[in-house]
Amino acid sequence: MFVFSKQFWRFVMVGFTNTFNYYVLYLFFNHLLNMPYLGAHILAFLISMVGSFFLNSYFTYKTKPTLKKFLQFPLTYVVNFVVTTSGVFILVDILKLDENISPLLASVIAIPFTFIVSKMILLKEG
Template sequence: MFIPHEVIRFIIVGFMNTFNYYVLYLLFFHLFGWHYMVSHVLAFIISMIGSFFMNSYFTYKTKPTWKKFFQFPLTYVVNITVTSTAIFLLVEVMKLNETISPLLASVIAIPFTFIISKKILVKDETKTS
């Protein structure tokens, strides 16, 4: 089974981004004592900025622009909706631990993030080619 290099790079960046997000989440939640959802949203925003640059340079090998930078968060509306809903359901409904739930929610959001981020980051080059 052949997996395109782009998908492999996306997975690598995804692991790095998830690690960054999770470290920030744990810092905000455990060290600062902030509510799990506040910790999630703040860690998400910070890691999204890193994700933009990692996906631009490494995954899709495209030049980051201000236009793409400001469009990129729009693609994460789906991601933050999926992860926030999943975290809420995992913590409040399924009574799972607030420390583990963000990791599970991140896995659920991976396919959505790949498709949407590729549309934003690669679309300009396909029009000019």
């Protein structure tokens, strides 16, 4: 089972780092630049995704990042983006949870999906 692999736990460590970076960016855009929470979420998500690509390439999967993989990597985050964005919307607008905590909760739900899809892209040969 993949949750017991070293690779999965490296992915989780990268995920914590990436989530921290995302969250700092989210708070910066939302509070300091007064962006609406969904705009702040989307911009922080896109910026942190670039960092995630390199951290996962070098540290998690120990593979050389290529332009082809870099261009494919955002496609793997479609599931992550849908899960987190839907989660943030549901948590804030429907369940009325705090918009500062909701992105973290939504990100946790997306972890297994992102691991599987990013592994498929980053370890694919050619």
